[in-house]
Every structure is written in C-alpha cells, then in structure tokens.
Amino acid sequence: MTRPTAESRAGLIARLRGATLDLTPVRVSMPYRRLLLGEAVSVLGTQVTIVAVPLQVYAQTRSSAAVGLVGLSGLVPLIVFGLYGGAIADAVDRRKLVLLTTSTQLLLSLVLVAQAVLDVGSTLLLYGIVAVQAGSFAIDSPARQAFVPRLLPKELLPAANALKQVEFNLGVTVGPLLAGVLVARYGYEAAYSLDVLTFLVALVAVRGLPSMPPAGGGRRAGTASVLEGLAFLRSRQVLLMTFVVDLVAMVFAMPRALFPALADEVFGGGEQTAGLLYSSIAVGALLGALFSGWFGRIHRHGVAVLAAIVAWGVSVTLFGLTDVLWVAVLCLAAAGLSDMVSAVFRTAILQAAAPDEMRGRLGGVFIVVVAGGPRLGDARAGGGAELLGLQGSSVAGGLTVVGVTLAIAAGAKGFRSYDAREPQDGQAEDSSVPRNAGS
Numbered sequence: 001m002t003r004p005t006a007e008s009r010a011g012l013i014a015r016l017r018g019a020t021l022d023l024t025p026v027r028v029s030m031p032y033r034r035l036l037l038g039e040a041v042s043v044l045g046t047q048v049t050i051v052a053v054p055l056q057v058y059a060q061t062r063s064s065a066a067v068g069l070v071g072l073s074g075l076v077p078l079i080v081f082g083l084y085g086g087a088i089a090d091a092v093d094r095r096k097l098v099l100l101t102t103s104t105q106l107l108l109s110l111v112l113v114a115q116a117v118l119d120v121g122s123t124l125l126l127y128g129i130v131a132v133q134a135g136s137f138a139i140d141s142p143a144r145q146a147f148v149p150r151l152l153p154k155e156l157l158p159a160a161n162a163l164k165q166v167e168f169n170l171g172v173t174v175g176p177l178l179a180g181v182l183v184a185r186y187g188y189e190a191a192y193s194l195d196v197l198t199f200l201v202a203l204v205a206v207r208g209l210p211s212m213p214p215a216g217g218g219r220r221a222g223t224a225s226v227l228e229g230l231a232f233l234r235s236r237q238v239l240l241m242t243f244v245v246d247l248v249a250m251v252f253a254m255p256r257a258l259f260p261a262l263a264d265e266v267f268g269g270g271e272q273t274a275g276l277l278y279s280s281i282a283v284g285a286l287l288g289a290l291f292s293g294w295f296g297r298i299h300r301h302g303v304a305v306l307a308a309i310v311a312w313g314v315s316v317t318l319f320g321l322t323d324v325l326w327v328a329v330l331c332l333a334a335a336g337l338s339d340m341v342s343a344v345f346r347t348a349i350l351q352a353a354a355p356d357e358m359r360g361r362l363g364g365v366f367i368v369v370v371a372g373g374p375r376l377g378d379a380r381a382g383g384g385a386e387l388l389g390l391q392g393s394s395v396a397g398g399l400t401v402v403g404v405t406l407a408i409a410a411g412a413k414g415f416r417s418y419d420a421r422e423p424q425d426g427q428a429e430d431s432s433v434p435r436n437a438g439s
Helices: 006-019 024-028 030-061 064-073 075-089 094-117 123-151 154-186 188-207 223-234 237-253 256-266 271-290 293-297 301-320 325-353 356-388 390-411
Strands: none
Touching: 024 030, 024 154, 030 064, 030 094, 030 123, 030 154, 030 188, 030 256, 030 271, 064 075, 064 123, 064 256, 064 356, 075 094, 075 123, 075 223, 075 356, 094 123, 094 188, 123 154, 123 325, 123 356, 154 188, 154 271, 154 325, 223 237, 223 356, 237 301, 237 325, 237 356, 237 390, 256 271, 256 356, 256 390, 271 325, 301 325, 301 390, 325 356, 356 390
C-alpha cells in the first residue's frame, strides 16, 4: 500500500480545516466577540427556562394540550411587539434599546423565581409571564439582529451566522439537559435562578458595545413605519420566501410540545428524558455548525434552504415512527442539523439583501416568524396529539412539510435562483409579486 506523501497529508489537513468552523469574525471584530460571548451565556439560561416552564405546566396539568398553550400564550405579544419592535429598532439607538429589554427580561425571571419559591401553583400566571417575556423578546431581537451587519463585512455574514448557531445550539443542547437535572434535583426555583444570573452577564456584554444609531437618522416608529416595512417585504420575493418556508417547517413539524408526554408515555422516562429530547435537536445543529466552514462556498442560498427544510420534514416524520429512545434522539439531531443549515442561509439572505434602514423592521418580521412559528407548531402538535396520538402528530406534520416545501420549490423561481454573489435587494423576478409594490 502506497504511503501518503507530505503534500497529500498537507492537502487533507487543509481540506479538514476548510470544513471546520470559520472563526474569522471573532478574530477581526472585538465588539462582535463581546456580543457573541454575552449571548452565549444568556441563551443557556433562557433555554433552561424554556424547558422548565413546560415541565412545570405539565406537572400541574398532566396535559400536552396545556403544554402547547405555553407557546401559544406568547404568540400575540410576539406578533404585535415583533412588528413594532422592528420599527423601534429602526428609529432609536439599538444598543440602548437592547439594554432596556434585557433588564426587563431579567425582572421577569425574578418573578418566575418568586412564584416557584412561594409554590403559587398557577398555570395562568405562567402563561402570563411567558406572554410578557415574548413581548420583550420581540422588541429585543430585531435590534440584536441588526448589530451584526454593522460589525462585520458582508462576506463574513455566513461565518458569523454559523458562529451564532454554535452559540445558540450549545445553549439549547446544555440548557435542556441542565433544566431536567435542576428541576428533578433542586426544583423549579433553581432553574429560574440560573436564568437571572445569565441575564446579568448579558447586560454587561451589551454595555460594552459601541453606540448603534440607525442609518440616516432613522424613521419614526409607528404604524406607517411598520406598514412601510411590510410593503417592502411584499415586493421582494426572495426575502418573503425566507419567512414563508420557515413558517411551513415550524408550524407543521415542530414536535417539542410532545416531549414531556413522549418521555413519560412512550420512552418510559421522566424530566431528564424530556430534557434529552429537547436538547437532541440542538445537538445536531451544534455538530453541523462546528463543521460549517464550507458554508462560505455555497452561493445558491435559496436552494440550500429548500433542501434543508425538506430534510427537516423527513427527520420529524422518522422521529414519529419510532419508540426507541436512541433512534428518536438521532432523528431529532438530524432535524436540528437541517434547521441549522436553513437558519444560517435564511439569515444571510436577510442580512445581505435588506438595506440597513429596513433591517430592524425586517428583523421584527424575522422574529415573529422564527419564534412565532414554533409557538404555533406547539399548539398544532399538542392539538394533533389529541386527534392522532403523540407519534401520529409528528408523522402527519413531517409529511406535510415535505409536500408543501416541494410545491413551493416548484413555484418560487426567484428564490431558487438566488445567488449570494449578487444579492442586490431580493427584488421579485416573476409576475406573482409586483415590482412596484410598496413604491
């Protein structure tokens, strides 16, 4: 057998390095590095709370439908404040806005600690806290999303979004597992207390960022500003389709509302098994993000998004067909990998094809979709479980995603042909979306 030459070994090492995570954004921008670190800590605490609240609701009600309502309770605030939050982010200093919203979220976490310590036992109170959290999050996120294109050049956006996926999915991986352990051993108050501490770290990180006033002085926030942003979006097929395909994926095939009951009734476990299911999606996403160095070489971002969402639907379908825990974990990990790929390229399209003066408002729509879609998916999954059973709800949702996404791929020519090397503004290229809409 021929031994590999030094040149071939060097070539192999170079290819492996090219496939691994691109750390260039962290090296070239200290503000971006500070932002990423603060958000990484905050995501961990937030994910602990996101799992602890449904576990507490299930412990109080023993109902998957009630768990589904956790997500639905935050939907209206998410939509209203997401749209107006984006308009606010285009009108004020975004750094100051994020400082305010982070402080609000910290106070809400303190309320969760108090209700757990006092053993209030009110499911309605939990729904109410989730609703206010959703409103604050919806104002916070468009401003945060608009930070990155101001801190980094366009060619580094895919790498920055992959790093964001590592940060987020590391939190989503560790957070649910940690939530299961904290709740099982120390109670809900311990889980919520951790969230308080992580928000304090996030506050310090944001304080260290430079001022972020909107380009051109901004546009006064209000209904007219919101409608202007929506009209702009309607006239840009590529931008619009990034939201449509993600809604399809999340509304029809987000299975997380089923996890507490599946852990109990199908996989024969408890809170820690539920935590494993919650974290499995993030494990797949995290592994994919760690080997995302090749993302920068992909230019057909629309095609990449469509393929990833079909893979998400297939993975959720297979998850619904198994009652073996390790197989279920693998299926959820594959779903998470697919969702991560979709998220990286959808975000890159939005950041590159939207002008700075619209980024807050489009970021508001983005948050409504990426956070509201899963909440609708929670309600659909919980309600579907009442009609089709726990596993039947997942199978039906996954198959629906595959069929609808393939139909969209056949009709959305402009989205399929989007090339990141010539992003322009995502202007519609077919007659189904008028070019003069919003003018």
